[in-house]
Amino acid sequence: MALSGPAKTVMQTVTVVVLMGGLAWASVPFYDWFCRVTGFGGTPGQVASAEGGVLDQTITVRFDGSLNDNMPWEFKPVATEMTLRIGETGLAFYEAYNPTDHPVAGQASYNVTPYAAGAFFEKIECFCFTEQVLAPGERVQMPVSFFVDPEIVEDRDGKYVHTITLSYTFYEIDLPEDYEAPDQDSAINLN
Secondary structure, X not given: OOOOHHHHHHHHHHHHHHHHHHHHHHXXXXXXXXXXXXXXXXXXXXXXXXXXXXXXXEEEEEEEEEEOOOOOOEEEEOOOEEEEXXXXXXXXXXXXXXXXXXXXXXXXXXXXXXXXXXXXXXXXXXXXXXOXXXXXXXXXXXXXXXXXXXXXXXXXXXXXXXXXXXXXXXEEEOOOOOOOOOOOXXXXXXX
């Protein structure tokens, strides 16, 4: 059965709207995957361990922490920078504090500058890989384990990088459905 003029136009419009909605929905995970694979936009990679060897050349890594406008936590790096040899595994900590009277969940987004270093900054373990929930008044230190891939010294742009800044921004998210408040007697608190 062939569609007439107005019905055909409506069907084409609905098809375009559904197609555009599908593309918009898929664009966020695709862009995230693309950035992780290529290091585009300063997005660091994620690996299981450092495998490229350690060079005598050093690099300075600076740490930055910020919050989205609506996030009620306090959040900052414990140390603002460290110098390590290229290929050496580094371990840094960020401190988060929930000053509110209710639990708050957060997720960190991150990037690396300069962007040329993004493809060579590799995270082994990071608090940003999972959502974080802080109970009222809870203060925690969250680790990030990383290294700078030795291939940076061979890269056309990367070989000129001597300082890398790792930045995190925490956003408030909905509490997980299975969240249970910790028992006050057994909770570990750094206050």
